[in-house]
Amino acid sequence: MTYAPLVPHGDPPRYFTFPSLTALRVAHATTTRHFDGATPFRDPSGPFRLEGTSGLDDAGIDLSRAAYARQMHGAAVAELTGGGFAGEVDVLATKSPGVPLAIFTADCLAVTLYDADARALVLAHVGWRGTVRGAPQSAVAALERVGGRAGRTLATIAPSIGPCCYEVDEPVIGDFAERYPGRWDRWVASAGPGHWMLDLWTANEELLMSAGVARERIETARLCTACNADLLFSYRKGNRGRLVTVAALP
Ligand SMILES: [Zn+2]
Numbered sequence: 001m002t003y004a005p006l007v008p009h010g011d012p013p014r015y016f017t018f019p020s021l022t023a024l025r026v027a028h029a030t031t032t033r034h035f036d037g038a039t040p041f042r043d044p045s046g047p048f049r050l051e052g053t054s055g056l057d058d059a060g061i062d063l064s065r066a067a068y069a070r071q072m073h074g075a076a077v078a079e080l081t082g083g084g085f086a087g088e089v090d091v092l093a094t095k096s097p098g099v100p101l102a103i104f105t106a107d108c109l110a111v112t113l114y115d116a117d118a119r120a121l122v123l124a125h126v127g128w129r130g131t132v133r134g135a136p137q138s139a140v141a142a143l144e145r146v147g148g149r150a151g152r153t154l155a156t157i158a159p160s161i162g163p164c165c166y167e168v169d170e171p172v173i174g175d176f177a178e179r180y181p182g183r184w185d186r187w188v189a190s191a192g193p194g195h196w197m198l199d200l201w202t203a204n205e206e207l208l209m210s211a212g213v214a215r216e217r218i219e220t221a222r223l224c225t226a227c228n229a230d231l232l233f234s235y236r237k238g239n240r241g242r243l244v245t246v247a248a249l250p
Pocket residue numbers: 161162163164165224225226227228
């Protein structure tokens with residue numbers, strides 16, 4: 001199977017990388033079900049289980065230094081200079097080299113923003129609620145607050161649920177219509193009375209572009225978690241595990 005534009009690592013893959021971030025020497029990864037170094041978030045020792053695993057050492061990521069949050073499906077930001085618990089936020093931003101920022105998902109989008117000139121990095125957790133609450137715009141604003149510029153940033157969107165599988169109903173669409181009048185209808189396809197297929201990939205690409213990110217600098221994996229639930233974790237498919245998307249500044 002081909003996963004382009006993603007590069008798989010391991011057989012079966014333990015994690016994926018984006019060639020665009022690798023070319024800029026950003027250590028990063030999005031894990032699969034075959035990565036066994038993540039634990040349920042409520043574990044008081046933190047979300048990683050490193051003993052007895054190789055973690056993500058081979059990706060150049062030291063998970064023992066990672067920053068992580070209690071993700072709230074909102075748009076709040078934490079600016080970080082070190083690892084550990086970052087609070088109740090969905091956007092993590094840093095200017096500090098070597099501090100891995102970690103986002104946990106199972107269908108939601110993990111968005112990474114990197115400005116190589118400013119050496120500024122942001123990771124964001126974005127589902128439908130985060131999209132409605134402005135998480136992608138908040139991620140771009142966070143990048144600019146730590147010295148980056150939207151017009152220079154590379155953006156990647158990790159494997160997440162696609163428009164093929166993401167059926168939603170009236171309450172969700174009502175929130176989109178209220179928040180994004182005149183735009184939301186481009187992000188949905190009808191799935192019968194009162195039901196729509198929602199394309200969070202296109203929605204987030206367009207919202208990032210509206211915030212100043214160049215279209216040609218947005219790289220979306222377009223690998224659907226629900227279509228590939230045997231490889232990835234999909235909440236919609238009943239999986240309770242989480243994929244970890246992590247990146248650190250060079
Ligand atoms: Zn799908």
